[in-house]
Amino acid sequence: MADLMMNRNEMVPDAKAQVRMWNWDSGIQSGATTATPSISGASHHEGNYPDTNQVLGDWQREFTMEEVDQIHDQFVRTRADRVRDVLFPETMDDGTQIPSTQFDDGTTTSVQRLAEPSQQLKKAVVNLINYQDDADLATKAIPELTGLLNDDDPVVVQQAAQMVHMLSKKVASRQAIMNSPAMVSALVRAMQNATDPDTQRYCTGALHNLSHHKQGLLSIFKSGGIPALVKMLGSPIDSVMFYAITTLHNLLLHQEGAKEAVRLAGGLQKMVFLLCRDNVKFLAIDTDCLQILAYGNQESKLIILASNGPQELVRIMRTYDYEKLLWTTSRVIKVLSVCSNNKPAIVEAGGMQALGLHLGSRSQRLLQNCLWSLRNLSDAGTKQDQVENLLQMLVQLLSSNDINVVTCAAGILSNLTCNNMSNKTRVCQVGGIEALVRTVLQAGDREDITEPSVCALRHLTSRHPDAEMAQNAVRLHYGLPVLVKLLHPPSRWPLIKAVVGLIRNLALCSANHGALREHGAIPRLVQLLMRAHQDTQRRTSLASSHSHMSAHVAHSAHVDGVRMEEIVEGTTGTLHIMAREAHSRAVIRGLNTIPLFVQLLYSQVENIQRVAAGVLCELAQDKDSAELIEVEGASTPLTELLHSKNEGVATYAAAALFRMSEDKSQDYKKRLSVELTSSLFKDDGALYNGTDLVDHSLHGFHHQMTPPMSHQSSVSSVHNSHHSGYPQAEGQQPMDFQQHLVPPAEYPLPDLSNDLDLEPMIGVQQPWLDSDL
The missing domain is CATH 1.25.10.10 (Leucine-rich Repeat Variant)
Incomplete structure (x- = not known):
């Protein structure tokens, strides 16, 4: 019983200890140990940690003097070993264990921090010693090796070349070789005369190592190494050929005179062959x-x-x-x-x-x-087939953020769509119109982008099955406002010329007329026409006042690479197309342009005569305009132009005269009928029998004749001068064809006083060479 009580008393503390153990929370499974941090920084759990004295109890032992001396001796000995191991590791015995003084892996000791710079210093000293040794060795060996390279025994030459190749791999000996012209010359000669591949490989390898230095390149060049290296390009050994091409590459990059030497040695032909x-x-x-x-x-x-x-x-x-x-x-x-x-x-x-x-x-x-x-x-590849994928990629590249990429893509599209119907159709199908209009909108005043983009749009809006769709798409993608804006400064003449051509194509779509009028296209075109015409007249006047200046020079002067006659033709042709619509005709007539158009009939340029006659033909549809055209004296030049060799000029002149005769007397109509018959149908005698054309025949001619749409010159041999030999009808007074085709001296110029926003064009840029007009 006493033993049982004793055992029970011994178990009680164990039971309490287990309870305490069960009540202990690790902090992982519950929040029992979490608490709000104390403001004072004191921990609420200091009682949970063991006492410091308990942890450091082993350190509070006392040492005897003998033990202290032993510890001190061990510390001094291991410190010396650690320093020696860092500075001179080769002096340490293998397997020697040196106690470390590093308690924290994240913190390096002073000896460890000394290790890296001490090793670098040691390597530098060793390299310096070796460099001097290599230099001394090379200096002593070079004269002997030079003689061996010139030996008649190929085995001796091979072994000498091998030794030189080895020496060329080290800095000091390589420097000594470069400074020895005799050695480099011997090396080149041995390479050129060698027949075994090993000698060629050693020699070309040594020259390749020398070619990495300016002095080495000069030594190779002066020793005639380039012809020898070009010869090595024909070697069947890949390593020899590779050494030769890389050495020549270094020479071409860094050695003056190497290019011409390679050309003279036939290096170009061999390099092309190696492709x-x-x-x-x-x-x-x-x-x-x-x-x-x-x-x-x-x-x-x-x-x-x-x-x-x-x-x-x-x-x-x-x-x-x-x-x-x-x-x-x-x-x-x-x-x-x-x-x-x-x-x-x-x-x-x-x-x-x-x-x-x-x-x-x-x-x-x-x-x-x-x-x-x-x-x-691209200008030579306009007729290439199988470029559909290329065109699609170019359209996608117009969205690039790189200006150079966009510039090139626009230029390539402009050239590839010039006079190529299938390419135009493909670009339209892959969203080219929208992409080009967006490019013009984003380009701002960067004409190196806007000009080719506008040229591409000009090509895409004419002469292919989807042209009308493209003309509408430019408007639907909000391209008209920016195009009219580009007609104003600071745009230069090459860009203006391209925009004028594009607007002419857009005017072929009647749906664009209203938008072009709203954005002020017609007044601006008239302003450009007046300025260009004024410039051509000024140059003509200057030519007449200086007898030594030829008329050709006067009419071929360029501004920014553009002839002003081209601007006159382009703007007048655009106004001609827009004049087909009644509202546009009213705007054109209201700008006092008829006197200018009449004066353009006297131009020496057939294309300008044609478009001037064309716009007058369209304006003559309105009675008021027809009367004003006649008042300005257009009948005489138009009648003279009936005999132009240019079919388009003659046809437009005839149409204009016929429309102007609507309210004329029967007698005038008969005389006009005779003249039109003799001019337009004089190659068919059956059409002219000396009698008058009846009025209803003229009326039929008015409805059947369709003025030519193209602005291309079409020189025809059908029309000759009025001295063709046809008899005149009896009782008819012939119209005066003897008057010289020159404008009257008192002819008034249009008022240019309102042309205030036309700033002088600055800078010179190469005009876009392609045209789809």
């Missing part, structure tokens, strides 16, 4: 050499053409996907694409399609080189 290789890295260096040699040198471009280079370059663009090779190849094509001889060869080889394959590349440098190449080639 058939399959090693992409080799081809990248080879094509870069071709680009360096061809840039700015027409002779090199012709050599590449004669060596079948364009075809091989196009093949590379089609075959490989190595970005550096594609980039270097596109650079060569870009250089060749400005050559009038290479351009058609590249296009015929499928170069445009091959370049188009990479317009989706992520490499910006490759993309830009392909675009510039396409831009240069």
Whole structure:
């Protein structure tokens, strides 16, 4: 019983301890141990941690003096070992265990911090010692090696070349070799005369190592190394050929005179021949050499053409996907694409399609080189087939944020849509109209973008099945306001000329007339017409006052590359198209333009005569305008123009005269009938028998004649002068054809006083060469 009580008393503390253990919360399964942080920073759980004295109890022991001395000796000994291990690890015995003094892995000790700079210093000292040793060795060995390279025994030459190749890998000995012209000359000679591949490999490898330094390049160049290296390009050993091309590449990049030396040694032909290789890295260096040699040198471009280079370059663009090779190849094509001889060869080889394959590349440098190449080639590729995908990619690139990309894409589209019906249709189908209008809206005053974009729109709005749709689309995508705005300063004449041509095409769609009027297109066109005409008259007057200046020079002066006669023709032709609508005719007549149109009939330029007669023909539909045209004296020049060799001029003049005769007497109509018959149908004698055309015949002529829509000159041999030999009808007074076709001296010029916003054009820009008018 006593034992049982004793056991029970011993169990009680154990039971309480277990209860305390059960009540202990780890803080993981519940929030029992969480609490709001104290403002004072004191912890609410300090009682949960063991007492510090308990933890450090082992440290509070006392040491004897002997133990202290032993600890001190051990510390001093291990510190020396640690420093020696850092500075001179090779002096330590293998397997030596050195106690570390680092308690925290995140904190380095002072000795550890000393390790890295001490090792760097040690390596520098060792390298310095070795450098001096290498320099001394090379200096002593070079004279002997030079003699061995000139030895007659090929085995001796091979071993000497191997030794030189090894020495060229070290900085000090390489410097000594570069400073020895005799050694470099011997190396070049041994390479050129060697027949075994090993000697060639050692020699080309040594020259390659030397070519990384300016002094080495100069030594190779002076020793005649370029012809020898060009010869090595024909080696069947890949390593020899690779060493040779890379050495030549370094020479072309950094050595003056190397380009001409490579050309004279026949390097271009060999480099073009090597384009058939399959090693992409080799081809990248080879094509870069071709680009360096061809840039700015027409002779090199012709050599590449004669060596079948364009075809091989196009093949590379089609075959490989190595970005550096594609980039270097596109650079060569870009250089060749400005050559009038290479351009058609590249296009015929499928170069445009091959370049188009990479317009989706992520490499910006490759993309830009392909675009510039396409831009240069596009004027020769207007008749190319299978460019549908290329056109679609170009339309997509118009949305790029890169100005250079947009500029090139717009220019290429302008050229490829010139006089190519299928390309026009394709661009319209893939949203080209909307993209081009958006480009013009976003370009602002950047004419390098707006001009090709407007030219492309001009091509897309004429002479293809979807032309009318395109004319409407420009309006629907809010393009008309910005186009009219571009007719004002600061736009220069090349852009104005393109916009005028586009507005003329848009005016062919009757739905655009109202919007063009609302945005003020007609007054601005009249202003441009007056200014251009005034400029041409001023130059004509200047030519007449200076007898040494020919009339041709006077009429061919350019402003920003644009002849003012072209502006006169373009604006008058646009007004001619717009005058087909009654409201537009009223606006044109209200701007006092009829006197100017009448004066244009006296122009020496047939195209200007044609459009002037055309606009007067349209204006003559209204009785008031017809009377004003006659008052301004238009009958005489129009009658004279009936005998123009230009079919369009004669037809418009006849139509204008007929419409002006609506309210005339029967006698006048009979005389006009005779003259129209003799002028328009004089090649068919059956149509003229000496009698009058009846009035109803003239009336039928009025309804059946359709004025020509085109602004192209159409020179016909059907119409001759009035001295054709046909008899005049009896009883009829012939109309006066003997009057000289010159404007009367008192002819009044239109009022130009309101033309205040026409600022002088500044700067000179190459006009867009393509036209679809």
